[in-house]
Amino acid sequence: MAFLACxxxxxxxxxxxxxxxxxxSGGTGGSGQGNTQPLxxxxxxxxxxxxxxxxxxxxxxxxxxxxxxxATGGILGHKTFTCIAVDTKxxxxxxxxxxxxxxxxxxxxxxxxxxxxxxxxxxAPILNGAHVPMMADTGQVLYDHTNLAYFWRNTPSDDFxxxxxxxxxxxxxxxxxxxxxxxxxxxxxxxxxxMKGFTKLGGHIAINEAIALDQPGYQSExxxxxxxxxxxxxxxxxxxxxxxxxGELQQAGASIPMISTGAQYTxxxxxxxxxxxxxxxxxxxxxxxxxxxxxxxxxxxxxxxxLASGANVPDAKQWVHDPFSQAxxxxxxxxxxxxxxxxxxxxxxxxxxxxxxxxxxxxAVIVNTFAEGKAALAAGxxxxxxxxTGQADYNSWHNSNGAxxxxxxxxxxxxxxxxxxxSAAAAVKLEG
Amino acid sequence: MGTLASAIGFGLVTxxxxxxxxxxxxxxxxxxxxxxxxxxxxxxSAGYIALLSTHAVNNIWVAMVPAAVFxxxxxxxxxxxxxxxxxxxxxxxxxxxxVTVGVGLIIENVILAVAGPNFSGYALPPVHTHHxxxxxxxxxxxxxxxxxxxxxxxxxxLLRHTKVGFAMRAISVSATLAEHSGIDTRxxxxxxxxxxxxxxGVAGVxxxxxxxxxxxxxxxxxxxxxxxxAVLGGVGDAYGAMLGALVIGLTSEIEAAYxxxxxxxxxxxxxxxxVLLARPQGIIAxxxxxxxxxx
Numbered sequence: 001m002a003f004l005a006c007x008x009x010x011x012x013x014x015x016x017x018x019x020x021x022x023x024x025s026g027g028t029g030g031s032g033q034g035n036t037q038p039l040x041x042x043x044x045x046x047x048x049x050x051x052x053x054x055x056x057x058x059x060x061x062x063x064x065x066x067x068x069x070x071a072t073g074g075i076l077g078h079k080t081f082t083c084i085a086v087d088t089k090x091x092x093x094x095x096x097x098x099x100x101x102x103x104x105x106x107x108x109x110x111x112x113x114x115x116x117x118x119x120x121x122x123x124a125p126i127l128n129g130a131h132v133p134m135m136a137d138t139g140q141v142l143y144d145h146t147n148l149a150y151f152w153r154n155t156p157s158d159d160f161x162x163x164x165x166x167x168x169x170x171x172x173x174x175x176x177x178x179x180x181x182x183x184x185x186x187x188x189x190x191x192x193x194x195m196k197g198f199t200k201l202g203g204h205i206a207i208n209e210a211i212a213l214d215q216p217g218y219q220s221e222x223x224x225x226x227x228x229x230x231x232x233x234x235x236x237x238x239x240x241x242x243x244x245x246x247g248e249l250q251q252a253g254a255s256i257p258m259i260s261t262g263a264q265y266t267x268x269x270x271x272x273x274x275x276x277x278x279x280x281x282x283x284x285x286x287x288x289x290x291x292x293x294x295x296x297x298x299x300x301x302x303x304x305x306x307l308a309s310g311a312n313v314p315d316a317k318q319w320v321h322d323p324f325s326q327a328x329x330x331x332x333x334x335x336x337x338x339x340x341x342x343x344x345x346x347x348x349x350x351x352x353x354x355x356x357x358x359x360x361x362x363x364a365v366i367v368n369t370f371a372e373g374k375a376a377l378a379a380g381x382x383x384x385x386x387x388x389t390g391q392a393d394y395n396s397w398h399n400s401n402g403a404x405x406x407x408x409x410x411x412x413x414x415x416x417x418x419x420x421x422x423s424a425a426a427a428v429k430l431e432g
Numbered sequence: 433m434g435t436l437a438s439a440i441g442f443g444l445v446t447x448x449x450x451x452x453x454x455x456x457x458x459x460x461x462x463x464x465x466x467x468x469x470x471x472x473x474x475x476x477s478a479g480y481i482a483l484l485s486t487h488a489v490n491n492i493w494v495a496m497v498p499a500a501v502f503x504x505x506x507x508x509x510x511x512x513x514x515x516x517x518x519x520x521x522x523x524x525x526x527x528x529x530x531v532t533v534g535v536g537l538i539i540e541n542v543i544l545a546v547a548g549p550n551f552s553g554y555a556l557p558p559v560h561t562h563h564x565x566x567x568x569x570x571x572x573x574x575x576x577x578x579x580x581x582x583x584x585x586x587x588x589x590l591l592r593h594t595k596v597g598f599a600m601r602a603i604s605v606s607a608t609l610a611e612h613s614g615i616d617t618r619x620x621x622x623x624x625x626x627x628x629x630x631x632x633g634v635a636g637v638x639x640x641x642x643x644x645x646x647x648x649x650x651x652x653x654x655x656x657x658x659x660x661x662a663v664l665g666g667v668g669d670a671y672g673a674m675l676g677a678l679v680i681g682l683t684s685e686i687e688a689a690y691x692x693x694x695x696x697x698x699x700x701x702x703x704x705x706x707v708l709l710a711r712p713q714g715i716i717a718x719x720x721x722x723x724x725x726x727x
Contacts, residue, residue, distance in 0.1 A: 048541070049649055052549040183694040210694040214653045216449055216642050219442040219568075220688035220696075223435070239551050243645035251559050251570050267550050274553030275644030314548075 037108055038080035039345060041066070041332055044099065044114035044123070045137070046090035050214060050238050051118055051186075053267045054090070058113040058137065059083060060319035061328025064306035068370045069336050071305075076345055078108070081336065083312070086112075088119045095119035096126065103130040110347060111135065111150075111335050113328045117158075117186030124148055133351050135331030137324060141189055145397050150351055152398045154334075154389065155290045155327045156424070158189030161261045163427035164288045164404040165190070165234055166197030168420060169259050172286070176206045178230035178256070180221070180245065182237035183210040190236055190261060197430045198234075206230045211245070213238060218245045219252070226254050233258045239271035247275030255284060259406075263287040264416060266318045269409060278411035286419065291390050291403035292323035294418075298368040302329050302388040321416065323389065323405075330387035334358045337373045337385055358385050358392040358400075401427070437566030439689035440682060445573045447681025448580035449638045453654070454661035454673035455587055456631030460507075462604035462668035463624040466515055467529050469655065470536035474510075474629055475636030476651030477539055478503035482637045483552055492554045493575065496637045503633020504626040510535055511625045536652070543648035551645040576638045583631060584674055590627075591670060600624060604668060657700065664704050666714025675715055679703060 043062050047055035062083035069081040086102050088095035095115065102109065103126070111133035115123045120138035127134050128148040136143065136151060139158035143151060156164075169177060177198060181187045188210065195205055207228035211221050222245065225233065233256050237245070242263070249256070263269070264287050273281045293299045303320055306329070310316045319325040338353035339345050357373065364384035367373040376383045385392070392400040401424040407416035457471050478499040485495035518531050559570045569577075591597035599620045602610040611617045639654060640646045661680050665672025680700040688696040707715060 047549065048544060050653075052544075052647065052649070056549060210692070212694050212697050214643075214650070215697065216446055216639055216654065217442060217685075218688075218693075219445075220439050220685045221693045223438055223689065224693070240643060240645050240647065240650060243551070243553065244643045247559075247644040251561050252568070253561060271551035271553060271645030274551075274555075277558070 035108065036077050036079065038082045039075060039078045039108050039110045039339075040106060041081075041083050041110055041335070042086045042102055042106065042112045042114075043083055043328075044086045044095075044102070044112040044127075044134075045088060045116050046118055047085060047087040049090040049118075050240070051090040051116065053239075053265055054114075054116050054118075054137065054324075055085060055087065056314075057265070057319065057322060057324050058328045059085060060306060060309075060313045060316060060322070061325040061330075062113055062332055063309040063312045064302055064325075065329045065332035065336070065370070067309045068301060068305040068333065072371045072374050075336055075339050076343065078345065083332075088115065088123070090116070090118035092119050092122035095123050099123045099126045103127070103132060108345070110339070110345065111332075113137070113331060117189070124151055131347050131351075133335060133347050133354075135328065135335065137327070139186065139189055143397075144399060147397075149398075150347065152331065152334075152354060152394065154331055154392055154394075154400045154402070155324065156401045156404065156427075157399065158186075159193040159431075160401050160424065160427045161288060161404070162190040162193030162195075163197045163430045164406075164422050165194050165259050165261060166201060166203070167422055167426060167430060168286065168288060168406045169198055169232055169234065170201040170203060171420070172232070172257075172259075174203065174232035174257070174259075176204050176229065176231050178206050178225045178228055178233045179208040180225060180233055180235045180237075181210055182213045182241060184213060187236045193431070194234055200430065211237070211241070213241045215241070215244070217248065219248050221245065222248045222252050222254075225249070225256075226252060230256060232256065235259075236261050236263075239265070239268040242268060243271040243275035246272050246281070250276035250280055255280070257284045257286065259286045259288065261288045264289050264322065264407065266322075266414075269414070273411065282409045282411045285409040287407050287409075287416065288404055289407070290323045290327065291405050291421065292321065292326045293388055293390060294321060296368070298386060298388040301369040301371075302326060305329075326388040330385075330389050330392070333370045333373070333387060334385060334392065336370060337377070337383065340374055340377045341383070354398075355394045357383050359394055360384050360391060434566065435689050436686070438568060439685045441567030441569055442689075443682035443685035444567075444577060444678075445569065445642065445681075446685060447678045448577045449635060449642060450657060450661050450681055451580050451674050451677035452583055452631055452635035452638060453658045454665075454677045455584065455670050456628040456635065457658055458662040458665070458668055458673035459587065459600070459631070459670045460624055460628035461662070462670065463600050464511070464515075464621055465525065465607075466511075466519075466532065467525070468515075468628075469529060469532040469659075470510065470539060471532075471628075471632055472651040472655035472658065473536040473539035473543075474503050474507050474632040475639065475654070476646075476648060477506060477543055477636075478629075478633030479636035479640040479646060479651065480543055480547055480552070480648075481633075482640070483554060486554060490555075492556060492637065492641060495554075496634060499637045500630040500633040503631075503636065504629040506539075507629025507632065508622060508625045512622075540648050540652060547648060549647065551647055553645040554641060556641070572641050576641065579634060579638065583634065587631075587670055596620065596623060657697070660700060660704050664707055664714060669714065672714050679707075679715075 045054040117138040337357040342350040342353040404422040406420040481502040482495040482499035661676035665676030684696040687699040
């Protein structure tokens, strides 16, 4: 709750919210000699507005990583590693001044988790210009080939999600699809590759609806979809829109399988299951999301550190299987290991070491936790961090497109049982 | 014909929710001259009160009563504690708009802090679609439409057949003249805030029932449409707000049924602009009134 209250305080959280952001000269550029104050990662995401769940999601991964890092004694004399919240409100109008304030006054700002698609176009250049490394959660296609040196992305971009959805739709035997996506940039990014991929695999697009988000009703849209007689609905929109749309679809007596993306959130499932009934949702639910593991040493470390961060992460267990929380955790660990590998807390120095600690390379020791990586680096070894989201392999544009999973929904315990896994290569093949 | 009838049915549902809110908004503006952009947050907070109340009464329609009471009291309290002191200090119309925006943000963030960022929803019994003539509507939607009709008739009876309504209309024309004629303007203004808040509370619950899931920000996303409906009919005119709600509700659904649904909200505003170009005072109002807040 303290973290939430800080997020509410108008965007940037300073000393009262995290010890890291107090005193000093502020700004970035490294912690400087003799500075042993905490190192800080800002979770630069919406905490309010339609996408208010993004902030707590990223924060959960950040705090899990900070717990792991601090438990080992910290980094290069900085005993504490911490996270702060910067609320972008999901709107560039609010996000730009928030970014400028954050950069100006946050001491030992090592990097950010974010920005999301809501504010990336406006803020990524600002952060890049200030030499603030970003582990972005935007899925925008334009960052597939970006020249922003401080931009990193360890989750698949929207176009890859489109291919993955098309692959599963085809493999599940669907031939006649309705596409129902929100009309905002983060939802529409998936549509072109989904259409391209699905038709390439022999499918037919019966109707392609871009709908206005967060309307009081979608019954006319629902009737149009039903009239197109699809055997599957591909979709992506925020929980409120999804709840209204699928609730009204259910009320209209239609039970059409959905293949969604971004529907893995507790919030999303809770909203939609309230609107249409959990058992009804379970009958039609399929969700495509980036790969996340549910076992092994990396997952165990992530889970234990997340659950140990309960003071900062309300209801921490809800994020255990969340791929974006896991990706945030891995991103912070990769940043921290890059600092150790470069012997520097100056982002201008360690930024280029992210690939050196994360990508596979000959002779590198595979490590699954921050503690293992720190020990291996201290022993003079080259490392390859394989985290909870699997092996990262950043390309020259700092993108690491991992594998995809398709999950169902089990209403009894709220679990998302695994249905299928697709490699990034499968999506790339469809692209070609 | 089937598509058109369906769209009209769905449009009537949207119009019903919109009318509950827009009439409350417009009535309050007519009497007080405060363009209260915190109105949506009154709706939202009342919606959450209904959610809390369902734990005790397990019936959303019964829970609507405490929600309406809360909306009335919140609306009244905000006016008494914040707006009136600001007006007494000389804050004018535009300044008060900014104050109401600030109050709205405070209320929304208090809800966020208390309820959290996660979505909430009312536990409703299984809902089925009923075919009534050419319309396909659910039971909750029919009840919402019934509530809206009841509220509109009540507002009409209040304005046309009671002393309070007469006083409200008198104040909306000239508060000074009304006061000199012996009307207790302060009492009438207080009553107006209470009635406006209660309508907002009912509208908030109706909106949340219809959308299925909601957060602290949900009601605020509806504010622009509420204001548009009020302005379209003739800002400050309760009957105009009813008509404005009907026009916007129907045009948006008909557009979504026949054209591109992503522009359903835009079409309502296109209609608004066209109407205001032809009739700057709105559809109903006879003349455009220059309004200012009195101290």
